[in-house]
Amino acid sequence: MRHTAFTVALASSSKFQHRSFSTSPNSSAGFDFINYMTNKAKSINKALNDAVPLCTTNPFAHKIHEAMRYSLLSNGKRVSPVLCLASCELVGGQESTAMPAACAVEMLHASSLIQDDLPCMDDESLRRGKPTNHKIYGEDIAILASDAFLALAVTHTLSATATSENVPPSRVSRAVFEMMRAVGTDGLVAGQAADLEKMVSEEREERLLERLEFIHVHKTAALLEAAAVMGGILGGGCDEEIERLRSYARCVGLMYQVVDDVLDVTKSSEELGKTAGKDLIAGKLTYPRVMGVEKSREYAVKLNGEALEHLRGFDSDKVVPLVSLADYIVKRQK
Amino acid sequence: MRHTAFTVALASSSKFQHRSFSTSPNSSAGFDFINYMTNKAKSINKALNDAVPLCTTNPFAHKIHEAMRYSLLSNGKRVSPVLCLASCELVGGQESTAMPAACAVEMLHASSLIQDDLPCMDDESLRRGKPTNHKIYGEDIAILASDAFLALAVTHTLSATATSENVPPSRVSRAVFEMMRAVGTDGLVAGQAADLEKMVSEEREERLLERLEFIHVHKTAALLEAAAVMGGILGGGCDEEIERLRSYARCVGLMYQVVDDVLDVTKSSEELGKTAGKDLIAGKLTYPRVMGVEKSREYAVKLNGEALEHLRGFDSDKVVPLVSLADYIVKRQK
Numbered sequence: 109m110r111h112t113a114f115t116v117a118l119a120s121s122s123k124f125q126h127r128s129f130s131t132s133p134n135s136s137a138g139f140d141f142i143n144y145m146t147n148k149a150k151s152i153n154k155a156l157n158d159a160v161p162l163c164t165t166n167p168f169a170h171k172i173h174e175a176m177r178y179s180l181l182s183n184g185k186r187v188s189p190v191l192c193l194a195s196c197e198l199v200g201g202q203e204s205t206a207m208p209a210a211c212a213v214e215m216l217h218a219s220s221l222i223q224d225d226l227p228c229m230d231d232e233s234l235r236r237g238k239p240t241n242h243k244i245y246g247e248d249i250a251i252l253a254s255d256a257f258l259a260l261a262v263t264h265t266l267s268a269t270a271t272s273e274n275v276p277p278s279r280v281s282r283a284v285f286e287m288m289r290a291v292g293t294d295g296l297v298a299g300q301a302a303d304l305e306k307m308v309s310e311e312r313e314e315r316l317l318e319r320l321e322f323i324h325v326h327k328t329a330a331l332l333e334a335a336a337v338m339g340g341i342l343g344g345g346c347d348e349e350i351e352r353l354r355s356y357a358r359c360v361g362l363m364y365q366v367v368d369d370v371l372d373v374t375k376s377s378e379e380l381g382k383t384a385g386k387d388l389i390a391g392k393l394t395y396p397r398v399m400g401v402e403k404s405r406e407y408a409v410k411l412n413g414e415a416l417e418h419l420r421g422f423d424s425d426k427v428v429p430l431v432s433l434a435d436y437i438v439k440r441q442k
Numbered sequence: 443m444r445h446t447a448f449t450v451a452l453a454s455s456s457k458f459q460h461r462s463f464s465t466s467p468n469s470s471a472g473f474d475f476i477n478y479m480t481n482k483a484k485s486i487n488k489a490l491n492d493a494v495p496l497c498t499t500n501p502f503a504h505k506i507h508e509a510m511r512y513s514l515l516s517n518g519k520r521v522s523p524v525l526c527l528a529s530c531e532l533v534g535g536q537e538s539t540a541m542p543a544a545c546a547v548e549m550l551h552a553s554s555l556i557q558d559d560l561p562c563m564d565d566e567s568l569r570r571g572k573p574t575n576h577k578i579y580g581e582d583i584a585i586l587a588s589d590a591f592l593a594l595a596v597t598h599t600l601s602a603t604a605t606s607e608n609v610p611p612s613r614v615s616r617a618v619f620e621m622m623r624a625v626g627t628d629g630l631v632a633g634q635a636a637d638l639e640k641m642v643s644e645e646r647e648e649r650l651l652e653r654l655e656f657i658h659v660h661k662t663a664a665l666l667e668a669a670a671v672m673g674g675i676l677g678g679g680c681d682e683e684i685e686r687l688r689s690y691a692r693c694v695g696l697m698y699q700v701v702d703d704v705l706d707v708t709k710s711s712e713e714l715g716k717t718a719g720k721d722l723i724a725g726k727l728t729y730p731r732v733m734g735v736e737k738s739r740e741y742a743v744k745l746n747g748e749a750l751e752h753l754r755g756f757d758s759d760k761v762v763p764l765v766s767l768a769d770y771i772v773k774r775q776k
Contacts, residue, residue, distance in 0.1 A: 168635040168656070169627035223589070228581035247562035248638050251585065252631045255557070258592045259626030266619045277611040284618065285600045292593030293503035297586045301502040304582055322502070 141432040148193055149186045151203065155211050156180055159264055175245040175253040176260075179218045183236050187364070187437070188213045192335040194429045195353050198422060201343025205275060208268035209283055209338040212261035216287065217331060219257035220296050222250050229304065261287060265338075275342055283338040290334035299327030303392075316398045321362070323393070329361025352418050356430065359415035364437050366408040369394040370401060371442065412438040475766035482527055483520045485537065486544055490514055493545050493598055509579040509587040510594075513552045517570050521698070521771070522547045526669040528763045529687050532756060535677025539609060542602035543617055543672040546595035550621065551665060553591035554630050556584050563638065595621060599672075609676055617672040624668035633661030637726075650732045655696070657727070663695025686752050690764065693749035698771050700742040703728040704735060705776065746772040 160176050163169055189210035196206035225232040225240040226247060232240050242250035262284055269280045289295060302323045336357035340350040372387045373396050387394045395404040415434045419427050494510050497503055523544035530540035559566040559574040560581060566574050576584035596618055603614045623629060636657045670691035674684040706721045707730050721728045729738040749768045753761045 163627075166627070166632060168632040168639075168660075172627050172631055172635055223585060226582075226585070228585065248560075249635065251557060251560070251562065252635055254589075255592065256626045256631045258589065259622045259629075259631070262596055262622040263619055263626065266615050266622075270615065277615050281600050281604065281611050281615050281618075284615075285597055288593045288596040288600075292590045292597065293497075293500070293506050295593075297506055297590045297593070298500060298502040301506055301583065301586055305502075326502075 139428045139432055141429070141436060144429055144432070145186075145190060145436070148190045148203075151207070152186050152189045152193075152210055152214065153181065155207050156214060159208075159211050159215075160260070171245075171249065172253055172256050175241060175249050176218070176256055178244060179222055179235075179241050179253070180215065180257075182238060184214070184217070186214065187433070188217055188331055188335040191332055191357060191360070191430075191433065192339040194433065195336040195339030195345075195357075196343035197339075198353070198426050198430065199340050199343040199345030199349050201339070201345075202274070205269070205272055206339045206342045208265050209287070209342055210335070212265045212287060213331065213335040213338065215257040215261040215264070216291060216296070216334075219254040219261075220300070220327075220331070222254040222257075224300065226250065229300070258288075258291065269342065274344070279341050279344075283341045286337045286341065287334050290330040295326050295330035295334075299323050299325070299330065303327060313398060316393060320393050320395065320398055324362050324365040325358065328365045329358045332357040332361035332364070349422070352421065356415050356418040356434075359411045359418065360434050360437060363408050363411035363415065363434070366395045366404055366411065367438060367440060369396055370404050370408070371440075372396075374401060375442065408438050473762045473766055475763070475770060478763055478766070479520075479524060479770070482524045482537075485541070486520050486523045486527070486548065487515065489541050489545050490548060493542075493549075494594070505579075505583065506587055506590050509575060509583050510552070510590055512578060513556055513569075513575050513587070514549065514591075516572060518548070518551070520548065521767070522551055522665055522669040525666055525691060525694075525764075525767065526673040528767065529670040529673030529679075529691075530677035531673075532687070532760050532764065533674050533677040533679030533683050535673070535679075536608070539603070539606055540673045540676045542599050543621070543676055544669070546599045546621060547665065547669040547672065549591040549595040549598070550625060550630075550668075553588040553595075554634070554661075554665070556588040556591075558634065560584065563634070592622075592625060603676065608678070613675050613678075617675045620671045620675065621668050624664040629660050629664035629668075633657050633659070633664065637661060647732055650727060654727050654729065654732060658696050658699040659692065662699045663692045666691040666695035666698070683756070686755065690749050690752040690768075693745045693752065694768050694771060697742050697745035697749065697768070700729045700738055700745065701772060701774060703730055704738050704742070705774075706730075708735060709776065742772050 157177075160173050160180060162173055162177070192210040192213055193203050193206050196209075197203060221235060222241045224230050225235055226242055233243055234240060240250075241253065245253070265284055265287065266280060269275055269283070270277070291297065299322070302319060305319075333354050336353040337350055340353040345353070369387065372394065387397075395407065399407065412434050416431060419430055491511075494507050494514060496507055496511070526544040526547050527537050527540050530543075531537060555569060556575045558564050559569055560576055567577055568574060574584075575587065579587070599618055599621065600614060603609055603617070604611070625631065633656070636653060639653075667688050670687040671684055674687040679687070703721065706728065721731075729741065733741065746768050750765060753764055
């Protein structure tokens with residue numbers, strides 16, 4: 109299948125950098141996914157910019173907000189917030205209704221990346237081609253910024269959604285519950301704890317695969333699940349629709365990670381825009397390491413098929429953005 | 443005034459350690475504050491124990507829960523959760539209605555203590571006579587445990603309070619909003635950022651006092667405010683009652699810190715059960731340093747008076763526990 113690289117501006121403002129998407133054009137029957145993704149990312153970046161203002165009255169909050177903005181407004185793919193908005197619209201909601209939740213999900217993502225990069229975790233100096241947060245602001249401020257993201261994710265969702273007349277308070281609470289469940293020991297925290305465990309060379313393949321799935325279901329998929337489920341809840345979806353979105357997002361999250369692992373061993377640093385082969389050097393447990401590159405690719409395609417299965421039953425026109433998003437993720441080249 | 447040291451068991455179970463309260467007995471017209479505090483702490487410790495179970499199915503969550511329990515079930519004073527429960531009862535609510543929020547507030551407290559002790563923050567090896575969390579579990583797990591506390595504080599309050607028929611969902615959301623506002627750049631995070639700034643010797647006294655108040659209003663008082671306000675909201679209090687509780691708690695929080703600073707320079711390590719004089723050694727900005735010991739003591743008494751002023755207007759019988767709590771804090775000897 110032929111892939112074309114598109115360079116798209118993710119935001120109108122010059123302070124947001126450009127990034128290139130690589131996907132097959134006009135996937136899903138003429139749907140212009142790149143245009144869709146660009147427009148969504150533009151709205152998301154504007155909302156994120158407004159959600160973490162540089163307040164001048166409080167110098168300490170100012171310092172933390174500066175560190176938060178450094179990580180939040182960097183060159184991210186915005187996959188989770190787009191998934192949140194698309195899920196809301198799929199069940200009949202407005203983009204604006206889910207926007208605070210979409211921003212919150214990106215804040216959780218930024219928080220987890222700041223922590224992953226700390227010296228006591230993965231000890232990374234670079235992230236998306238820029239020095240990591242603690243390299244610029246120090247470990248102490250980086251940790252405080254990551255806390256502030258968790259707090260703001262909750263307060264922003266609660267306060268911004270409370271002003272929306274469309275969403276009953278019980279749905280807002282349910283959405284926040286799902287979001288914070290994805291952070292704790294049912295999600296990110298457990299995934300990161302599993303990821304920190306060194307790979308034991310004597311472990312059998314089956315056992316390694318089990319741990320690998322655990323890491324990524326908790327670390328990557330949990331956040332995407334929360335994004336989709338929050339969109340579904342706030343958009344007014346019924347329980348069945350919300351659970352379908354959850355299953356779809358879990359497959360997409362796992363697939364995202366399988367593809368990431370494959371790219372790490374098959375692409376150059378130049379092609380990726382980040383250090384290639386670093387998982388191998390760090391002795392990380394990855395899909396290619398456990399099942400080889402070819403089987404990993406097959407597994408990603410299988411997960412894509414499963415993701416699409418979970419979308420059956422939704423309106424075939426309305427579902428196109430989510431079909432295209434999965435397609436983009438499985439085919440991405442960086 | 444004469445002080446008597448009481449040694450009370452904070453919980454029935456032998457796994458909870460004993461701690462001694464030092465206060466004047468039968469303060470506030472025959473009210474047995476020690477008995478009140480002991481009973482409240484017993485219920486709180488039981489609820490905390492149940493809120494963070496040692497799950498066996500997920501080994502990574504198990505590891506994090508172990509680290510969380512190490513800090514959460516240690517020998518704390520439980521001032522914030524008692525304040526939460528007492529505030530709820532003052533406005534006519536049941537203890538059980540505010541218990542999830544009281545536990546959540548203690549989780550936030552535990553989370554902030556774990557972080558404060560990290561090598562990149564205050565670099566402490568001991569807390570309440572035991573090795574600090576990161577000394578036992580490593581920095582990585584300690585940071586993850588502190589995140590997990592923030593997440594659990596939200597999910598526990600939402601899920602446990604949602605089952606209560608007495609509290610409308612909008613009040614639950616409002617309580618969670620107040621709680622997480624106390625964590626972010628309007629609260630703990632900003633206070634800790636200010637605390638990390640080294641004291642500049644040329645700063646004028648007035649300027650230093652301003653920064654000191656900022657630190658403690660954000661670091662200590664914000665959490666106590668959230669505790670009282672959450673209790674008031676969940677107990678069904680009106681806006682005026684909730685705001686009075688907020689003002690009371692802010693005075694008590696600041697007073698707590700003034701007393702803490704005085705004890706650090708006037709008591710021995712043996713009397714305190716922790717290293718005395720460490721603020722001085724660390725070059726920390728403290729009240730005795732800025733205004734001297736005597737003026738600091740006077741300031742604490744003044745804050746106590748202000749705290750009691752904010753309680754006027756409440757039923758004079760029902761308000762006794764909060765009057766006694768302020769009394770206990772201003773007179774504590776450790």
